[in-house]
Amino acid sequence: MQDVARYPVTREYFGVKTKLVYMSKKPVIDIIGTGRMALALLTSLAHSGYHVSTVAGRNSSKLSKFKIQFNIEAVKLDSNFSTEADVVFLAVSDDAISDVAAILDSSDGNILAHTSGAQDVDVLQDAEEKGWKIASFHPLQTIPEDAEPEIFRDVYISLCGDTEACLVLSKIAKSIGAHPYDVSSAEKQKLHVAAVLTSNYMAALVKAAETLLDNPTIKTEQLLGPLMEKSLREILDKGPDKALTGPISRGDIKTIDKHLQIIKKTNQQGLYELYKTLGRYALQAAIDDKRLSQEKEKELEQFLK
Ligand SMILES: NC(=O)c1ccc[n+]([C@@H]2O[C@H](COP(=O)([O-])OP(=O)(O)OC[C@H]3O[C@@H](n4cnc5c(N)ncnc54)[C@H](OP(=O)(O)O)[C@@H]3O)[C@@H](O)[C@H]2O)c1
Incomplete structure (x- = not known):
């Protein structure tokens, strides 16, 4: 009983x-x-x-x-x-x-x-x-x-x-x-948006990334899986500011420009805006981690507007 x-x-x-x-x-x-x-x-x-x-x-x-x-x-x-x-x-x-x-x-x-x-x-x-x-x-x-x-x-x-x-x-x-x-109640509503961003939209990001992949013989999970797993582990271990790598964290404007041109050629206006919007959050992470000079910060801010 x-x-x-x-x-x-x-x-x-x-x-x-x-x-x-x-x-x-x-x-x-x-x-x-x-x-x-x-x-x-x-x-x-x-x-x-x-x-x-x-x-x-x-x-x-x-x-x-x-x-x-x-x-x-x-x-x-x-x-x-x-x-x-x-x-x-x-x-x-x-x-x-x-x-x-x-x-x-x-x-x-x-x-x-x-x-x-x-x-x-x-x-x-x-x-x-x-x-x-x-x-x-x-x-x-x-x-x-x-x-x-x-x-x-x-x-x-x-x-x-x-x-x-x-x-x-x-x-x-x-x-x-x-x-x-x-x-x-108010906290709960916002928390759910945060949960959707970190869970459902992770799947959505992979879906967006797939529009840029050309080789159908290799599965996305295989091709990008190790990168995704390591990135997530780093974010969970160190937090988003410290875990950030890539062109924005280095201030490589020419690379970011190149990416935007590539996206433009796919005629995906939404993805173009998404890249810039997320880029602004990546920039904030780089700023909070004091990775960039003030000059570079301003330059990137203008570029990602
Ligand atoms: N799954 C998750 O990851 C997750 C995480 C956190 C919270 N939740 C929450 O948990 C709740 C259930 O989600 P779930 O993932 O279990 O969804 P689910 O697998 O789709 O199951 C939904 C259930 O609701 C029943 N249902 C739908 N409309 C109904 C109606 N008018 N009358 C009676 N039953 C009805 C469905 O019955 P039938 O099978 O007959 O359609 C099914 O049993 C939701 O509020 C969701 O937001 C889910």
């Missing part, structure tokens, strides 16, 4: 009065959704000894897979769906969160958390009016279809919303090896 608690006992944790005893006992969890995040949560929560009672979704074949793989209740998500779990994770597409939350019955203070980085907690406001304690639980990690149980280890998980809900979610986050931290 799992170490679970469902008692309506009032306690005080870190100055917050709560009827929950989850700070010492593990809450019962339900997950709504059958996609990447739902599977990753289920896998890592089960691995960390949590009792995930039910998974609910609209896709029957995915539900069957969950049922077989984890030996849990896997039910259809419709107007008959009801949950008594202490914590419900709403791991559905961003645009579906409010509609799916609207299906839920009223609650006696149980916790409802969505996992979106882009959506505010307010998207669950209707559920809050029905008695749920609402929050967002956003792991700063890209989740593939076949996430391993340790997928959240060392990952920062931003928490925003009801204080009591965040306390309980913080404990869950720590149990799966993550680093929970509280964010304001």
Whole structure:
């Protein structure tokens, strides 16, 4: 039997009065959704000894897979769906969160958390009016279809919303090896833009770079992979200012000019602007690292305008 608690006992944790005893006992969890995040949560929560009672979704074949793989209740998500779990994770597409939350019955203070980085907690406001304690639980990690149980280890998980809900979610986050931290709503919105820039746009940059590659027999991952891996390692080890190499860090204006002429010949105005825009950020890194003379800085600033 799992170490679970469902008692309506009032306690005080870190100055917050709560009827929950989850700070010492593990809450019962339900997950709504059958996609990447739902599977990753289920896998890592089960691995960390949590009792995930039910998974609910609209896709029957995915539900069957969950049922077989984890030996849990896997039910259809419709107007008959009801949950008594202490914590419900709403791991559905961003645009579906409010509609799916609207299906839920009223609650006696149980916790409802969505996992979106882009959506505010307010998207669950209707559920809050029905008695749920609402929050967002956003792991700063890209989740593939076949996430391993340790997928959240060392990952920062931003928490925003009801204080009591965040306390309980913080404990869950720590149990799966993550680093929970509280964010304001405004901070969360900006954080998501930063996450998209450093993750999704890395893929977009590779896509842009591919438009300049001529040899179709060598895969991009093979050709540019070692360079990308080493660059990323250097950025993570030393920070962007120290890790920067290349023509801007050296102040090689003739090389930068040559690159711009090459891009111009491909008739990609967007890539031309992108090269210059990112060049200005590279210049800022070189300036912050005091690599260039003041004269060179001014010259490059003008050139990359
Ligand atoms: N994957 C990541 O890297 C990542 C990282 C951080 C946060 N998140 C967040 O996690 C949440 C889930 O993302 P995901 O990556 O798991 O997406 P996903 O793999 O595409 O899965 C989305 C899930 O939402 C369900 N869904 C969509 N519309 C629905 C509706 N109207 N009613 C009921 N269910 C609906 C889908 O059901 P069907 O299978 O039936 O279509 C599927 O189960 C999102 O809020 C996302 O922003 C994802």
